[in-house]
Amino acid sequence: MPPADPKNKNLQPIADLDRALHAPARLxxxxxxxxxxxxxxxxxxxxxxxxxxxxxxHLSKLEEEGYIDIxxxxxxxxPRTLIRLTDGGRSAIQTYRNYMRQVIDDLLE
Amino acid sequence: MAxxxxxxxxxxxxxxxHHQDGLLDVLIGQIMLGLGFGMASGWIGGLAILGxxxxxxxxxxxxxxxxxxxGYVEFxxxxxxxxxxxxxxxxxFCTCMVIFLLVARVPEGVTxxxxxxxxxxxxxxxxxxxxxxxxxxxxxxxxxxxxxxxMATKIRRLFAYALLGLMIMVGGQLFHLRTFIPLFVMAxxxxxxxxxxxxxxxxxxxxxxxxNLIGDRDNHASS
Numbered sequence: 036m037p038p039a040d041p042k043n044k045n046l047q048p049i050a051d052l053d054r055a056l057h058a059p060a061r062l063x064x065x066x067x068x069x070x071x072x073x074x075x076x077x078x079x080x081x082x083x084x085x086x087x088x089x090x091x092x093h094l095s096k097l098e099e100e101g102y103i104d105i106x107x108x109x110x111x112x113x114p115r116t117l118i119r120l121t122d123g124g125r126s127a128i129q130t131y132r133n134y135m136r137q138v139i140d141d142l143l144e
Numbered sequence: 145m146a147x148x149x150x151x152x153x154x155x156x157x158x159x160x161x162h163h164q165d166g167l168l169d170v171l172i173g174q175i176m177l178g179l180g181f182g183m184a185s186g187w188i189g190g191l192a193i194l195g196x197x198x199x200x201x202x203x204x205x206x207x208x209x210x211x212x213x214x215g216y217v218e219f220x221x222x223x224x225x226x227x228x229x230x231x232x233x234x235x236x237f238c239t240c241m242v243i244f245l246l247v248a249r250v251p252e253g254v255t256x257x258x259x260x261x262x263x264x265x266x267x268x269x270x271x272x273x274x275x276x277x278x279x280x281x282x283x284x285x286x287x288x289x290x291x292x293x294x295m296a297t298k299i300r301r302l303f304a305y306a307l308l309g310l311m312i313m314v315g316g317q318l319f320h321l322r323t324f325i326p327l328f329v330m331a332x333x334x335x336x337x338x339x340x341x342x343x344x345x346x347x348x349x350x351x352x353x354x355x356n357l358i359g360d361r362d363n364h365a366s367s
Contacts, residue, residue: 070151070152070155071218072220074218078215079215081215081349
């Protein structure tokens with residue numbers, strides 16, 4: 036979806052929010068990955084309450100943006116998908132947090 | 145700052161959720177039971193085997209029960225937590241062994257399975273004094289170790305075990321009970337808590353199958 040072009044320029048910072056992050060499901064995933072070293076697919080499903088298909092879609096998007104790193108490996112002959120937050124993802128969360136705070140502060144002024 | 149606290153809370157809750165399976169409690173119960181049987185029979189080899197045996201089972205059980213239900217996660221290593229956990233069990237076990245060796249008495253009417261190691265009578269008065277405080281010493285050892293592990297892991301029920309262990313062992317001391325009796329009581333309590341938690345865990349988190357995954361929340365799948 037192309038970025039919105041608000042007529043009221045005061046709203047432009049909101050329109051400029053990182054869309055890859057600005058979705059509750061993706062924020063939940065990133066928040067979880069922020070506090071752990073790495074986790075598997077089942078863990079993220081349990082913690083976020085997302086369905087397999089839904090989680091898979093969001094993970095693909097986040098991987099595409101370079102925010103997470105997905106590795107598949109076999110443990111005791113069973114496949115395990117390990118997901119880890121990249122440095123880029125970590126800094127994107129920080130940037131998003133600061134940006135959101137700034138946007139809200141500016142709007143309330 | 146507030147966000148940092150929220151992330152820490154999230155991490156803490158996630159960490160704790162991985163210890164709600166009751167396995168830790170069953171493990172503690174098994175160790176207590178092992179120590180109790182070791183003391184009751186006066187068999188030090190048995191004490192060592194029964195005390196260490198549950199540790200070997202813990203990880204396979206975690207892999208078999210918890211991970212398929214809750215998923216696999218590696219937590220960011222915390223130096224203080226890791227260090228405390230690494231020393232906690234050896235500390236407890238060594239303390240128990242030292243106390244046991246110092247104060248070991250074969251209960252009346254029990255024939256030891258293996259010869260009981262008898263320490264030298266270098267400090268008979270001290271040994272005699274220790275023998276009179278055996279339960280209390282075990283209680284203090286439990287209090288310290290559960291307290292240390294509780295602080296390291298932030299699992300609150302371990303603090304309850306620390307207090308309960310101390311109270312039960314002091315009770316045993318006051319009523320002049322053999323040390324293994326309060327140990328069995330403690331084992332029974334932790335076992336019961338562990339089994340109840342395990343049943344609740346198994347009910348709350350069934351193994352994920354395709355059917356379980358349909359119809360959950362839909363959270364803005366559109367990108």
